[in-house]
Amino acid sequence: MNIDTPGDTIILGTKGGLRIPSTDCWNGSVGGPMKIYHEVCGLQTETVVPIINDHGPSLFDRKIRSFLDACKNGTPAPVPSSQIIYNQAILDGIAKSAKVGREVEIVIPEI
Amino acid sequence: MAEKMDAKLDYNQKKEEVVVDANRKLRIGIIGCGWIADSHIDSYKRMPDVEIVAGCDLIPGKAAAFFKKNGVEGVKTDYASHKEMLDDESLQLDAVSICTYNRQHAEPAIYALNKGVHVMLEKPFTVTIEEAAEVMKAEKASGKVLSIGFQPRLDPNMQMIKKIVDSGELGQIYYIQTGGGRRRGIPTPFGTSFIEDKTAGLGALADIGCYSLDMVLNAIGYPKPLTVTGYKSDFFGKDPNYVGYGAHHEYADLFGVDDFAAAFVRLEGGIILDFRIA
Numbered sequence: 001m002n003i004d005t006p007g008d009t010i011i012l013g014t015k016g017g018l019r020i021p022s023t024d025c026w027n028g029s030v031g032g033p034m035k036i037y038h039e040v041c042g043l044q045t046e047t048v049v050p051i052i053n054d055h056g057p058s059l060f061d062r063k064i065r066s067f068l069d070a071c072k073n074g075t076p077a078p079v080p081s082s083q084i085i086y087n088q089a090i091l092d093g094i095a096k097s098a099k100v101g102r103e104v105e106i107v108i109p110e111i
Numbered sequence: 112m113a114e115k116m117d118a119k120l121d122y123n124q125k126k127e128e129v130v131v132d133a134n135r136k137l138r139i140g141i142i143g144c145g146w147i148a149d150s151h152i153d154s155y156k157r158m159p160d161v162e163i164v165a166g167c168d169l170i171p172g173k174a175a176a177f178f179k180k181n182g183v184e185g186v187k188t189d190y191a192s193h194k195e196m197l198d199d200e201s202l203q204l205d206a207v208s209i210c211t212y213n214r215q216h217a218e219p220a221i222y223a224l225n226k227g228v229h230v231m232l233e234k235p236f237t238v239t240i241e242e243a244a245e246v247m248k249a250e251k252a253s254g255k256v257l258s259i260g261f262q263p264r265l266d267p268n269m270q271m272i273k274k275i276v277d278s279g280e281l282g283q284i285y286y287i288q289t290g291g292g293r294r295r296g297i298p299t300p301f302g303t304s305f306i307e308d309k310t311a312g313l314g315a316l317a318d319i320g321c322y323s324l325d326m327v328l329n330a331i332g333y334p335k336p337l338t339v340t341g342y343k344s345d346f347f348g349k350d351p352n353y354v355g356y357g358a359h360h361e362y363a364d365l366f367g368v369d370d371f372a373a374a375f376v377r378l379e380g381g382i383i384l385d386f387r388i389a
Contacts, residue, residue, distance in 0.1 A: 001292055001293075001294060001347070001370075001371055001389035002294070003294070004294060005291070005292070006290045006291065006292050006387045006388070006389065007288065007290065007387075008288075009287070009288065009289040009290075009323070009326070009327060010286075010287070010288045010289075011272075011276065011281060011284060011286075011287050011327065011330065011331075012281075012284070012285060012286040012287070013276075013281030013282040013283055013284045013285065014281075014282035014283045014285065015279070015280065015281055015282030015283075016280050016281040016282060017281065018272070018275055018276075018281060020272065020326075022291060023291060024291050024292055024293045024294075024296065024319075025291055025292075025293065025296075025319045025322060026263060026291055026319070026322035026323050026325075026326050027262070027263060027319070027322050028262075028263060028266065029263070029266045029268045029269060030268045030269065030272075034268075034271070034272070034275075036275065036280060036281070038280065038281075049271060049275070050122040051122065051268060052122050052124050052267040052268050052271060053122065053123050053124070054123075054124040054267050055123070057157075058154070059262040059263065059265050059266055060150045060151075060153070060154045060262055061154045061157055061158075062262065062265035063154070063231075063260060063261075063262040063264075063265055064151065064154040064155060064158065064231070065131075065154075065158065066258075066265065067206070067229075067231045067256065067258045068137055068158060068160065068161065068206075070229075070256045070258065071137055071205060071206050071229045071256050072132075072135060072137065072160070076256075077256050077257055077258035077259075078258050078264065078265075079258050079259045079260070079261045079264055080257075080258070080259075081236070081243070081246065081247050081250055081257050081259060082247075083328070083329070083333040084234075084236045084243075084259045084261075084325070085236070085240075085243050085244070085247060086328065086333050086334075086335060086336055087235075087236065087321055087324050087325055087328060088235065088236045088237060088239075088240055088243040089240050089243075089336050090324055090336050090339060090374070090376055090384075090386075091235065091313060091316055091317050091320065091321060091324075092239055092240040093240075093336065093338075093339035093341060093374075093376075094316060094339055094341030094342075094343065094372055094374045094386075095313065095316070095341065095343065096341070097339050097340055097341035097342075097374070098341045098342050098343040098369075098372070102340070103338055103339065103340040104338065104339060104340075104341075105337070105338050106336045106337060106338060106339055107240075108240070108244075108335070109240065109241060109244035110244075111244055111247045111248055111251060
């Protein structure tokens with residue numbers, strides 16, 4: 001693309017908004033300290049959320065560790081397919097809508 | 112003064128120590144010994160309760176070379192396919208990492224689950240929703256663990272996004288804008304598996320778009336998507352002079368996926384998701 005970033009991630013709510021500084025690929029952590037835009041005693045203000053550094057193992061190590069623990073302990077998958085099916089449905093829907101050139105209904109197959 | 116500001120923006124938190132029972136080892140196989148498999152094997156090597164016992168790849172000899180490069184010995188690799196490896200009951204496999212290209216995600220996952228093997232499946236889940244549903248049916252029938260490889264879920268800052276939403280600090284969520292992208296980031300590190308339709312199926316949309324989607328959808332509790340208006344384009348991938356191709360101008364003819372996608376998604380609960388990825 002011919003731009004540096006398509007923009008920060010913003011989550012808007014009725015009481016506050018969250019700005020998450022952009023990064024080219026969200027495969028790790030956030031791109032910078034986040035900001036919550038909200039009112040405090042009637043005053044519009046912003047709260048900076050500091051970057052957390054827990055000096056722990058790499059994210060990949062944590063990913064593999066959490067998977068192994070689920071296998072050994074019989075606990076649910078750390079990133080379950082019951083959630084990611086909705087992620088996949090959006091990707092699939094975008095592809096289908098792009099092909100037909102109009103809005104499409106997203107249909108999740110029966111499991 | 113600048114140092115004080117930096118200190119306020121950096122919060123140090125001690126991570127809890129995890130105790131692992133190394134006496135109970137899991138026997139692991141790796142399906143697909145390409146780029147991302149390096150990260151899997153690096154992590155497995157650091158786990159005290161893992162024994163890497165097998166690996167396979169579609170390209171003959173690639174699995175053996177992979178384990179040799181990574182200094183892991185005693186691994187069986189003489190398999191022509193993932194089926195042969197999973198059929199080898201002498202391995203007593205507990206789990207596999209599936210690190211194949213996108214169009215080879217569903218079938219190996221289904222086969223492994225049907226064999227009673229836990230699966231760590233790299234993202235994106237699959238290429239189509241129909242494939243994803245078939246994998247989930249196999250998961251349900253097997254009772255085994257299927258986890259999709261979204262490592263940002265384990266990052267404390269990413270987890271903070273969900274904590275902020277869950278706290279009610281933002282109130283009722285009604286609109287999200289997300290995405291990301293690389294100015295010139297079409298991945299061709301080891302050939303064309305990311306850019307050909309027969310291997311990748313989807314381009315930036317799935318390869319990195321899935322991460323943006325997971326970050327925000329996880330934060331708001333993964334509501335069901337209802338409708339979408341989507342767009343995809345390939346202006347850069349189809350350009351033989353694309354700077355990332357170097358001398359491989361022929362890649363432009365092979366490019367069969369997207370290098371940009373955008374969408375407007377309606378989610379359950381009246382939430383709008385405005386998405387773009389490159």
